Amino acid sequence: MRVSREKFAENREKILSVAGVLFRENGFDGVGVADIMKAAGLTHGGFYGHFASKDDLALEVSRKLIDKVETRWKEHIADSPDRPLESLLDHYIHWRTVDDPGGSCVFATLIQEVSRSRGAVRAVFSDGLSVLVDTLADIVPGKSEEERRANAATTLSSMMGAVILARAVEDRALAEQFLVTMRRQLDPSSSF
DSSP, rough: OOOOOHHHHHHHHHHHHHHHHHHHHHHSSTHHHHHHHHHOOOOOGGGGOOOOOOHHHHHHHHHHHHHHHHHHHHHHHOOOOOOOOHHHHHHHHHHHHOOOOGSSSSHHHHHHHTOOOHHHHHHHHHHHHHHHHHHHHHTSOOHEEEEEEEHHHHHHHHHHHHHHHHHHHHHHHHHHHHHHHHHHHOOTTTOO
């Protein structure tokens, strides 16, 4: 039985959404096509009507999730023109980012796996990180463009590193120390 174009598009979006969560929770290699389709409430055989391979799905999900991060960051910055960096830090350096890998930043959840890969997904992540550095360079302090880009790279590394380290330890006090220390280094006025 053929499905309508609308239903086909709806199913594709469902697959992308479910795969985005499962990839962030388990990694690209930690979940199979059958698991993704089952979680989406669809049959395994239907997958290949939407995607040529799991790698194609990973690439499309990565693009979608990276676009989402970029959009969220720009929204937080635009919503707080008087304190754009602080607003972004408030959003990102938060327990929900640490505690909900399936619903949080694709970079903090998949960057280690991507660093061991080659090809299109790695290129998409590289481009996405470059956009985030550019975004931060517009709001971090610095006397020159070069100094702001350096500060932006440091800020991005610190933000993501703190979240990754906080996720990696079971000791909640140590996890909090990673978050609080980084947050205070980037924004000394923070009450985090």
